[in-house]
Amino acid sequence: MAEQVPLEMITRAIQGDTDAFRDIVNHHQAFAYAVSYRFLGNAEDAEDVVQEGFIRLWKNLHNYKPEVKLTTWLYRILVNLCLDVLKSSQRKQQRNSREVKEEGALAHYSATDDDVRAQELHELIQEAASELSPNQKAVFILRDLEDLTVEEVCSILSMSAGNVKSNLYYARQQMSEKLKKYYQTTDKITTI
Amino acid sequence: MNCSEFEKRIYLYRELTVTEREITDQHIAHCESCSALAAQVFQQQEMVRMVSSVKSTVKDPEWLTQRIMNSVERKEKRISRSDGIATFLDSLFVRYAFSALSILLIAFFYVEQQSADQVQPIAKIEIKEGTVLNTSSFFKSHLNSRQKKETTLSISRYSYNRSERLVKTL
Numbered sequence: 001m002a003e004q005v006p007l008e009m010i011t012r013a014i015q016g017d018t019d020a021f022r023d024i025v026n027h028h029q030a031f032a033y034a035v036s037y038r039f040l041g042n043a044e045d046a047e048d049v050v051q052e053g054f055i056r057l058w059k060n061l062h063n064y065k066p067e068v069k070l071t072t073w074l075y076r077i078l079v080n081l082c083l084d085v086l087k088s089s090q091r092k093q094q095r096n097s098r099e100v101k102e103e104g105a106l107a108h109y110s111a112t113d114d115d116v117r118a119q120e121l122h123e124l125i126q127e128a129a130s131e132l133s134p135n136q137k138a139v140f141i142l143r144d145l146e147d148l149t150v151e152e153v154c155s156i157l158s159m160s161a162g163n164v165k166s167n168l169y170y171a172r173q174q175m176s177e178k179l180k181k182y183y184q185t186t187d188k189i190t191t192i
Numbered sequence: 193m194n195c196s197e198f199e200k201r202i203y204l205y206r207e208l209t210v211t212e213r214e215i216t217d218q219h220i221a222h223c224e225s226c227s228a229l230a231a232q233v234f235q236q237q238e239m240v241r242m243v244s245s246v247k248s249t250v251k252d253p254e255w256l257t258q259r260i261m262n263s264v265e266r267k268e269k270r271i272s273r274s275d276g277i278a279t280f281l282d283s284l285f286v287r288y289a290f291s292a293l294s295i296l297l298i299a300f301f302y303v304e305q306q307s308a309d310q311v312q313p314i315a316k317i318e319i320k321e322g323t324v325l326n327t328s329s330f331f332k333s334h335l336n337s338r339q340k341k342e343t344t345l346s347i348s349r350y351s352y353n354r355s356e357r358l359v360k361t362l
Contacts, residue, residue: 016268018261018264018265018268021261021264022257022261025257025260025261026253026257029250029253029256029257029260030247030249030250030253033248033249033250033256034247034248034249037248038248043248043251046248047250047256047259050250050256050260051256051259051260051263054260054264055260055263055264055267058264058267059267118242118243118245118246119246121239121242121243121246122243122246125239125240125243144237144240144241144244145240145243145244146244147244150207165204165207168203168204168207169200169203169204172203172204172233172237173203175236175240176203176232176233176236179236179239180232180236
């Protein structure tokens with residue numbers, strides 16, 4: 001999860017200071033985009049979701065409670081928007097999975113773009129995740145890829161711990177099947 | 193506990209409590225199939241963890257920030273404009289002006305109503321008792337109009353015959 005922004009910055013943004021809000025956007029934009037991209041697998045859609053997410057954050061900033069992390073709040077907004085996009089059109093989802101394959105080489109990676117194997121795995125997991133149900137996908141991304149705690153996942157998705165674990169079990173099982181198939185066909189399991 | 197229950201625990205190993213892990217570890221140590229599954233699942237989870245460090249980044253972060261801020265500022269302007277209209281409508285002067293206008297309209301409506309009441313009613317024709325209605329005048333006028341119609345019909349028939357004859361001679 002991204003580092004927290006100073007409370008003073010949030011307070012100034014709540015008072016209508018757009019410069020303070022710009023700092024918040026700059027601070028959280030990378031993580032917001034990474035999460036959205038993991039859900040949607042498409043740069044254009046991810047950018048749209050990030051934009052809409054920050055607009056929603058700005059509109060509702062006056063409801064901000066300091067006891068809740070701003071990142072948790074932003075996660076909730078982004079995940080809801082991503083799930084809306086995923087649920088809105090099955091056709092779009094299929095298109096996205098195709099684009100993941102096509103755009104794989106064009107996707108921009110931060111520190112490990114030289115690691116071809118990681119990139120290949122990234123594409124494979126992204127593709128496998130696109131076949132999960134929206135809830136399974138959300139739980140898998142937040143818990144396994146974003147490395148959030150079960151409590152954080154529960155809070156973001158408004159789900160019980162039992163529900164999160166159940167979705168996680170099915171998601172990991174499916175993911176395992178996909179990875180097994182892939183490494184059986186390409187015979188790469190020995191290289192990992 | 194049977195193997196299918198341990199299978200679920202293997203997939204959810206990270207979420208298990210310390211005691212649950214100990215029990216699962218003991219089972220894995222003695223069960224061949226669960227041990228094989230655990231080895232496979234843990235290896236795959238390691239692969240997923242490796243992927244979690246790979247994060248897609250925005251091609252042009254500054255452009256995206258500007259795009260977000262533009263839409264935020266556009267929304268702010270719209271809100272402040274509607275706020276301006278709301279404050280104007282909420283001012284005391286506008287309130288008094290609207291009240292005065294309403295009173296004027298009510299007064300105008302009342303005056304209009306009054307003038308409409310002054311319209312003279314249509315004079316009633318009083319028919320004296322014992323008067324017998326004379327229908328001969330009505331029939332006279334009816335016969336006159338019928339005769340007129342017939343005359344025009346014969347004139348038109350005459351002119352049609354004449355034109356027909358003219359066409360023939362031509």
